[in-house]
Amino acid sequence: MAKDAAFAALRELLGPKGLIEGEDRAPLLKEWRGRWTGAPSIVVAPGSVAETARVVALCAEHGVAITPQGGNTGLVGGQIPTNGEVLLTLRRLNRIREVSPLDYSMTADAGVTLLDAQKAADAADRLFPLSIGSEGSCQIGGVVSTNAGGVNVLRYGNARDLVLGLEVVLPNGEIWNGLKRLRKDNTGYDLKQLFIGGEGTLGVVTGAALKLFPRPRERTTVFAAVPSPAKALALLSRAQDESGGAVTSFELMSRAILTLVFKNIPETRDPLSAPHPWYVLAEFSSGEAGRLAPMVERVLGDALAAGEIVDAAIAASDRQAADFWRLRHSMAAAMLPEGAQAKFDVSVPVASVPAFLDDADAGVEACCPGARVVAFGHMGDGNIHYDVLAPEGGGAAFKSAAVGAAIERAVYDAIDRLQGSISAEHGVGLARREDIARRKQPAEIAMMRAVKKALDPKGIMNPGKML
Ligand SMILES: Cc1cc2nc3c(=O)[nH]c(=O)nc-3n(C[C@H](O)[C@H](O)[C@H](O)COP(=O)(O)OP(=O)(O)OC[C@H]3O[C@@H](n4cnc5c(N)ncnc54)[C@H](O)[C@@H]3O)c2cc1C
Incomplete structure (x- = not known):
């Protein structure tokens, strides 16, 4: 054989x-x-x-x-x-090949963990801004191949924006050295973009040239209670305007998910004294020390007067900032013990997040009365992790295929009405393969298949995934 x-x-x-x-x-x-x-x-x-x-x-x-x-x-x-x-x-390909501070670039093997790449940049007084909850384990080849997003996309973009060049083993075994570290190169199709988010279906990424940035000298982290997602949106706009674009992260979370974190993750506690329906975790950063604190206080004061926030805590130390972030990074783990759930990782234009939440919530309630919605995520990028749990005390009907399909339809219909995406950052893989086949335009699927066939005519690269 x-x-x-x-x-x-x-x-x-x-x-x-x-x-x-x-x-x-x-x-x-x-x-x-x-x-x-x-x-x-x-x-x-x-x-x-x-x-x-x-x-x-x-x-x-x-x-x-x-x-x-x-x-x-x-x-x-x-x-x-x-x-x-x-x-x-790729675990044995784990070498940082070069850090070039003057170029603001770094070249790394695909098997370097994201955390080690961040540390290598930091050691050269530079920032590699990609940051996700799994950064201690996930690898550069993985974040490139999934076009990972994370908490700093608002300011620095996702993996697609952070790659200058790639080295790839093509499906016939040929090595393509595309590791040029150029900021400008208009010599035809930008081939590296095919492999970024390619989920291993077009080749094996073995190395990447990555963009670095000046290291922020100061960070301020805020945990704020907001009356509604619409007010959170107004806060985001105010914070960006008044800070001159210093917002690095802007994460929205509902009380429902925070309650699960307090219940299921040891040693977590509410930074505020009373419960509120919605929260924002925002981080500001600046290259100039001493500038941020008064500016963030002014933004929060103005937001309070405008009714955009009802309470807020500013992290007084790195330790407290880490505690705020731990709440956010524990959310996936906090969901695990909660039984059956329908999970969605969706995006809409940033200004449409409140409308999406209203629309999807109404659709879910109509097809599964009492179902518990848990919503959180990267509001600054229009990306919401929207999870639906069984109604309190009754899960039997929730587990039926018909109810599952109705919930999915309600969420996806809301996405379609707002011209959003059914997979914002986690990709397609096995989980969303049939969904994209149904939801993308026939011309898009045809182009994707044509690319796959051209690069991998024998179909040996990760078959059955994505396409
Ligand atoms: C706690 C937690 C938090 C997360 N938060 C985020 C988040 O905020 N944003 C986000 O975008 N994702 C997030 N993720 C998802 C995940 O961490 C990312 O998708 C990550 O980029 C995957 O990297 P990996 O190295 O683990 O890849 P793997 O899981 O090993 O692989 C992912 C895909 O990439 C392909 N692949 C991997 N390496 C290569 C290579 N060298 N060449 C070609 N193909 C390759 C695989 O075939 C597969 O299709 C999170 C995951 C966890 C567990």
Whole structure:
């Protein structure tokens, strides 16, 4: 069989160092929440770009499929070899190749963790601004391949905006060195963009040249209670205007999700003295020390007078700021013990977030009376994590396929009315594959298929994911 021959050839090529076996293998074959489990396969860990290219060439020769994997923190199952594909982990490609402070750039192997990339930039007195809850585990190749967003998109953009160049092993095993660190290059199609957000379906990213920024000298973190999402939107606009664009993060959260954090995550507590229906966690940053505190106080005073906030706490120390952020970063974990839930990661134009929440809430209530909606996320980017839980004390009907489908329709219809996206930052993978096939324009799906066929005619790169 082609697969047995390929596996034998891979074993010979890589030797024990390049294979992951025994108990180290099981965690790589399973999605961290247990939603998807990989079929038995071989797990390979090449130690260099050249070795990665040989692995891909060998798989292409035998017509054997590959699933690339970074930190295995993805939320849509793209990194799991559900059909027994060769699982290719980038974990041994973990070198920062170069940090160039004058260029404001850094070149890193795909297997460097996001946290290590941030630290390398920091050591050179620069900032790599991409920041997400999984940054200790997820890898540069993974954040590039999912076009990760996170909490600083408002100011710095998502992964797509932070990549200057890529090195990719193409599906035939050829290495494309696109690591030029240019800010301007109008010499035809911007090919790297195909692999950014490509979810491993077009090739294996082995290295990336990344944009760096001046390191902020001062940060101020605010936890504010707001009467409604509409008031939060007004606060965002005021904060951006009055601070001259110093807002780095602007996260919205409902009381419902905060209550679950206090219930399910140890040592968390409410920064404010009384409960409120909605909250904003906002961070401001500046390259100039001493400027932020009076300016943020002025913004909050004006917002209070205008009825946009009802209470607020400004972090008095880095420790307190970290405590505020811990509330936000614990939200995914706080949902885990809560049983069946329908989860959505959606986006609409920023100004349409309040309308989306009203519209979706009404649709969900109509098809599942009493269902509990938990909404939070990156309001500054128009990106809301919208999760629906069973009504208090009664979950049987909620678990039925018909109710699940009705809830999904209610949320997606609200998204369509506001010209939004059904997957804002987590991607498509296995979870949203059928949804995009139904929701994208036929011309879009046709173009995506044409690109896939042109680059991967044998269909060996992460088949069954995204398309
Ligand atoms: C607690 C938590 C918080 C999160 N917060 C956010 C958030 O705020 N914003 C956000 O966008 N995401 C978030 N995520 C999702 C996840 O962390 C990101 O999608 C991350 O970018 C995935 O990186 P990874 O290295 O773990 O990739 P993996 O999960 O291993 O893979 C993800 C996809 O990329 C492909 N891939 C991985 N590496 C490569 C490579 N080198 N070449 C080609 N394809 C590759 C895989 O095949 C798969 O399709 C969060 C996840 C968790 C667990």
